[in-house]
Each structure stands twice: as C-alpha cells, then as structure tokens.
Amino acid sequence: MTARVVLLPGDGIGAEVTEAARQVLVAAARKFDVAITLDPQLVGGHAIDEVGDPLPAETVAACESADAVLLGAVGGPKWEGPTAKVRPEAGLLGLRRGLELFANLRPVKAYPELAAVSPLKSERLAGVDLVFVRELTGGIYFGQPKFIEDTPTGRRGVDTLEYAEHEIRRIARIAFELAGKRRNKVTSVDKANVLMSSRLWRKVVDEVATEHPGVVVEHRLVDSTAMRLVTHPQDFDVIVAENMFGDILSDEAAVFPGSLGLLPSASLGAAGPGLYEPVHGSAPDIAGKGIANPIGAILSAAMLLRHSLHQEEAAAAIERAVDAVIANGARTVDLGGELGTSAVTDLVLAQLG
Numbered sequence: 001m002t003a004r005v006v007l008l009p010g011d012g013i014g015a016e017v018t019e020a021a022r023q024v025l026v027a028a029a030r031k032f033d034v035a036i037t038l039d040p041q042l043v044g045g046h047a048i049d050e051v052g053d054p055l056p057a058e059t060v061a062a063c064e065s066a067d068a069v070l071l072g073a074v075g076g077p078k079w080e081g082p083t084a085k086v087r088p089e090a091g092l093l094g095l096r097r098g099l100e101l102f103a104n105l106r107p108v109k110a111y112p113e114l115a116a117v118s119p120l121k122s123e124r125l126a127g128v129d130l131v132f133v134r135e136l137t138g139g140i141y142f143g144q145p146k147f148i149e150d151t152p153t154g155r156r157g158v159d160t161l162e163y164a165e166h167e168i169r170r171i172a173r174i175a176f177e178l179a180g181k182r183r184n185k186v187t188s189v190d191k192a193n194v195l196m197s198s199r200l201w202r203k204v205v206d207e208v209a210t211e212h213p214g215v216v217v218e219h220r221l222v223d224s225t226a227m228r229l230v231t232h233p234q235d236f237d238v239i240v241a242e243n244m245f246g247d248i249l250s251d252e253a254a255v256f257p258g259s260l261g262l263l264p265s266a267s268l269g270a271a272g273p274g275l276y277e278p279v280h281g282s283a284p285d286i287a288g289k290g291i292a293n294p295i296g297a298i299l300s301a302a303m304l305l306r307h308s309l310h311q312e313e314a315a316a317a318i319e320r321a322v323d324a325v326i327a328n329g330a331r332t333v334d335l336g337g338e339l340g341t342s343a344v345t346d347l348v349l350a351q352l353g
C-alpha cells in the first residue's frame with residue numbers, strides 16, 4: 001500500500017521548512033520501506049494569488065482523499081491589507097474545520113543542550129516535557145455570528161465564543177488518554193470565573209475525569225496559567241485548552257526549548273487524514289533568507305509518520321536524528337548560531353543515515 005501525502009508549503013518560510021521536512025520524510029520512508037507519494041497543492045496567500053481562493057476546491061479534494069497532509073505556514077503582509085476580501089488564514093482554518101481536525105497536539109520539551117538559549121533558568125527547564133491538547137475546530141475562532149458592522153455610534157466587531165458539550169468531551173478524552181500513556185496528569189485551562197463556556201468546559205472535563213481514575217486532573221484559570229507555565233514548567237504533563245487559549249499558551253511555551261521554530265504539531269480528527277504543521281507562522285521577517293529553523297517542520301513529519309502512517313520506528317528515527325543534531329551543537333540563527341535551513345536539514349539527513 002502506498003500512502004498519499006499532500007504537501008501544502010504555503011507562504012513565507014512555510015515553503016522553506018516544508019522542503020526540509022519533505023526531504024527528511026522521503027529519506028525516512030526509504031530507510032524504513034514505507035511507500036509514499038507526495039502531492040503538492042496550493043493553500044493560503046499563494047492560492048489567493050494563483051486562483052483567488054486561499055483553499056481551492058482541488059486542494060480540499062486532494063486532502064480529503066489523502067492519508068495525511070503536511071503544511072508549512074500561511075499568511076503575510078502582502079495579504080493583510082484593510083481591503084483584503086479573503087485572508088490566507090481562512091485557508092488553514094477551512095482545512096482544519098473541513099477535515100474535522102478537532103485535536104491539535106503540540107508537544108514541547110526542553111533540550112538540555114539548548115538551556116543557554118532559553119531565557120528561563122536552566123534549573124527550571126530540566127525535564128520539561130509537556131503536550132498541549134488544543135481544541136481546534138470550535139470556540140471563538142468559529143462561533144457565529146462573527147462580523148463587523150456600522151452602527152450610528154461607530155463600527156462594532158463581534159465574535160462568538162461557544163462550546164457544545166460533545167466538543168468538550170471529545171477533546172477532554174484525547175487529553176486523558178494521552179496523559180494515561182505519560183505522567184498521568186491533565187491540566188485543564190479555562191476562564192471559568194468569567195465565561196459560561198468555561199464553566200461548562202470545567203464540568204465536562206470533570207465528568208471525563210471519572211472515566212480515568214488513574215489520571216489526576218487540575219483546573220487552572222488561563223491568566224495565572226500563563227504565569228505558572230514559565231515559573232513552574234516542570235509541573236505540567238498534558239494541558240487541555242480551548243482553541244484560543246491553546247494557541248496563545250503554546251507560543252509562550254516555545255521559550256522552553258528556546259525557539260518557536262522547534263515546535264511541531266499534529267491535528268487529528270476521529271477519522272480521516274491528519275494535518276501536520278509546525279506551530280510557527282510564515283515569519284515574514286526572515287522569509288526568503290534561507291535561515292528558518294526547519295526542525296518544527298521536520299518533527300511534524302515525524303508526527304505524520306507516527307499518527308497517520310503508523311510508522312513508529314521511522315518517526316522515532318527522525319526524532320533521534322534531530323536530538324543528535326542538536327546535541328552535536330548545530331544551531332540556526334534563532335538559536336544563536338549561523339547555520340541555514342538546508343545545512344541543518346543536511347545534518348538531520350546524515351544522522352538518519
């Protein structure tokens with residue numbers, strides 16, 4: 001059986017890091033005898049430029065029938081003007097929602113060799129190893145109504161934050177199952193002191209907790225969690241959060257390894273293809289310079305092999321290769337070094353053998 005992987009390089013450094021991840025994916029597949037074909041498609045700003053739509057029907061069809069999707073990043077100043085009718089980000093959000101990828105896994109660990117790069121003290125970083133389980137298809141990102149309107153007293157912008165019980169239950173279950181395979185702790189993040197959707201969130205998480213007596217659950221408010229994450233990062237195992245809280249906290253956690261460019265993610269649904277992408281965006285400030293850190297994208301390819309293609313050995317081999325490259329001192333610019341994207345990719349390929 002040949003697995004079909006759709007490649008969505010997207011915009012800015014998206015294309016640069018996706019090319020790196022593609023090379024590593026192909027090398028790992030060859031080494032472990034995994035048959036894959038790659039199908040590049042348009043998404044984001046590039047898709048707007050070429051066909052006037054950030055998520056062309058052809059891309060959707062290709063993704064729906066694929067085994068997995070590997071995405072770089074979308075967005076950039078070119079498509080951000082106040083008169084822009086469609087935004088690149090709509091392509092990504094449409095894909096997540098269209099494929100019902102409600103569970104976004106964002107693992108974060110601190111590398112001992114990179115402790116000096118992180119602004120946190122190294123004793124706070126030792127052993128930091130956590131996973132965000134971010135709800136990805138609901139909450140304020142998608143709630144309706146959503147609009148800007150003119151009123152007699154000026155313009156008004158509206159977003160809607162709502163969660164249905166089943167949306168909370170299914171993401172909570174993912175978090176508890178994952179914690180059961182790790183250190184048996186779930187931290188559920190909410191704003192239950194203010195938001196009704198959070199009060200329901202807390203109740204449903206507690207109900208799911210009764211299905212997992214071996215897992216300890218703690219509830220934390222999002223504001224103090226933002227602080228506690230950087231004061232006590234070692235206390236966290238699995239963090240489950242609604243869409244926007246998970247978005248914000250996961251970028252904050254990039255300070256543990258020292259760069260956003262290192263973080264991978266997997267977006268999974270109940271069935272169908274998974275979507276794999278680094279946590280970072282299109283980084284317009286460094287796009288086109290060949291200096292983007294490719295590791296977040298490369299580790300996303302490892303997650304693709306693990307979760308969608310069920311190739312644990314190949315996934316673990318990529319992760320070991322990345323660990324070795326970092327341990328050997330390879331550093332891109334974001335980590336205080338001088339290596340470019342392709343130099344680091346070549347080192348990972350060499351480690352992979």
Ligand code: NAD
Binds near residue numbers: 073286
């Ligand atoms: P960003 O993640 O693109 O960049 C934030 C900072 O981190 C920048 O200084 C950037 O240079 C640095 N950085 C990010 N990735 C890096 C890497 N691999 N190597 C080295 N440095 C890296 O966030 P932003 O600047 O706020 O957003 C830029 C655009 O990206 C926006 O249009 C936003 O909507 C989009 N975005 C897309 C995604 C996605 O496609 N999944 C995610 C986040 C942001």
Ligand code: IPM
Binds near residue numbers: 075247279281
């Ligand atoms: C991310 C990004 C996206 C999000 C944007 C680009 C829509 O920030 O994947 O974290 O907010 O989910």
Ligand code: MN
Binds near residue numbers: 248
């Ligand atoms: Mn984000």
